[in-house]
Amino acid sequence: MPALPARDLGDGCDVGMTVDYFGGHDFSASLLGSETRNTNSLTWFHGMHDLGAFDRNGGIRASGRIMPTVTGMHRLHIGGTGSVRLVVDGRQVFAAERDIPASDVMGALKSGDSDHVEVLLEAGIPVLIEAELRYTPARAHGLWFGLGVPNDAATLLAEAEAIARGADAVLLLVGETADAGVESKDRDTTAIPLDQQELAARVIAANPRTIVAVNVGHAFDTRFATDAAALLAVWYPGEAFGPALAAVVAGDLEPSGRLPVALAASEDQYPALHATPDADGRLPYAEGIGIGYRGMITAGIRPAFAFGEGLGYGRFTYVAATATTRSDHCVDLVVTVRNDGSRDSAAVVQAYRTDGPLAGFAKQVVAAGSTVDIHLVVNPIALRRWSGNRWVFASGPTTLRIGGSSLDLPLSVTVAFD
Structure with missing residues (x-):
């Protein structure tokens, strides 16, 4: 529900919260400035506008009047990067003292954690809500609050x-x-x-x-x-x-996008969920490139929806593929694709290394019932491997698998560089 500012600051804003800035933790004095903000999530970086940096203790109060539309228990939320307090019609309903080190303030700010308390409000009777933050010096600060109406x-x-x-x-x-x-x-x-x-x-x-x-x-x-x-x-x-x-x-x-991740059939299929530090806090990355969708491929796991998968309004058959190598280690692929559907549709041709990683892709709209050649270039970066503390290209033939997703690869080509 909309809030009305606690005070008219003469700024022409008739909706929002009055935000007061204080030069200390004592809100009875040292008012530095005020403004009207029509938001319930306030964030400041490197200081408060022209009031200076967060280099000393300070406080912020957001206050406004709301008109409940139903009678019942309303849930008030508050969170911030320091000690917070909620006041309803002059009565404190919640307070939490927090001493957040400056090094942890960004984590608190980005996490968005909040506490809540339930307060009985009556329909048609306006109330004054005040949300307060007392902070210590840091590079950034934030105060967020909200009101949830009763629902069945x-x-x-x-x-x-x-x-x-x-x-x-x-x-x-x-x-x-x-x-x-x-x-x-x-x-x-x-x-x-x-x-x-x-x-x-x-x-x-x-x-x-x-x-x-x-x-x-x-x-x-x-x-x-x-x-x-x-x-x-x-x-x-x-x-x-x-x-x-x-x-x-x-x-x-057409919904022509393709998944940039694999959606697992069950959560235990995600390799990342098995990555746990040991008793000394060490987490060795022994899986190499076998993380995410590549880890599922390495383990022989079939997800609910594969990396690169996605449906549109066409149905595609991958007919043939040819490859040409270049002196700069790029690979030019020409993939013949037929749209067997009744509507024009976007084909997203994808090429993968045999050990899982995506090597390249290209998107092209194919008319219904037509067959086209789709060109894509595989960059040499996609073909190199880390070995002996340096990037190297595989010696001998390299096979690329081609199709419509990481698990739908009916075509393959083999290339070799001189």
Whole structure:
């Protein structure tokens, strides 16, 4: 819900929070400046605007009035790079003293961790919310806060089911909140949140013609959407996401991207999850290049969706491939591809070394029913190996496998350099 500034600063801003900056931990004096900010996530690098660097103790207070629309327990969140405090109508409802070393401030800032407390608010009765941060010298600082309104999850899920059951088809967006996938925080699972999984399961059961769009920025567990009609990995899109997604679902545009990671069939397939430091904190990288999708290939593991995999509106047959070597150790590939589908579609031809790594790729739209030659160049960097503390090129013949993903490679060519 929108907040109204606690004070009118004469800046023409009638929505947001009044942010006050103090030159110490005592908020009763030393006010350095104020501004209105219409955001609940405040971050400063190297200092506060023209108020100077973070080279001494200081404090920040964000205050604003909100008008609850429902009566019930509201969840207030707060986090920051120092000691934080929440005040509601002059009453402290939460406080946490934290002494974060300057060397750890960036980690705290990027992790986005927060605490929460539940407060009873009544509909139609405005309240003053104050979020405070007391910090010590560091290169950057941040204060973030939020308000969650009461909701009845069972009722919302039942409403979603009813809507899905009555629809011809469903487009369901699931994923994570903005503070769930962040830097400076380890991830213990690739699964999306449990409430999102339950929503998907119930909607898909109510209407099997459900397209699930997963809005996360990492490899994710796909088992929750096994019975969906289609699965879209949309990553973290930009401001034109809505119209672009609508155009793809309507068939006006083709979803022509390919996976930049492998999506495992189960989490124990990810090599990285088995990389654990020993008792002395050492983590030897003995796997060589066998990490990520290459580690799965090395171990003979078949993921749910392979690196490089992705469907569009065409169906491609890889007919033939030829290779020509150059004096600069580049390889020119010509791959003949046929689109057996009824629509024009983008083919993404991929070439891999026999030990797993991607060596090169090229993308080209192929008209429905036509056969074309697609040209791609394999850079010599993709063919070299580290041996004897230096990069070397393999002596003798080198084989490249070619196809539509790291596990769909029907063609191969063998080259040798003089």
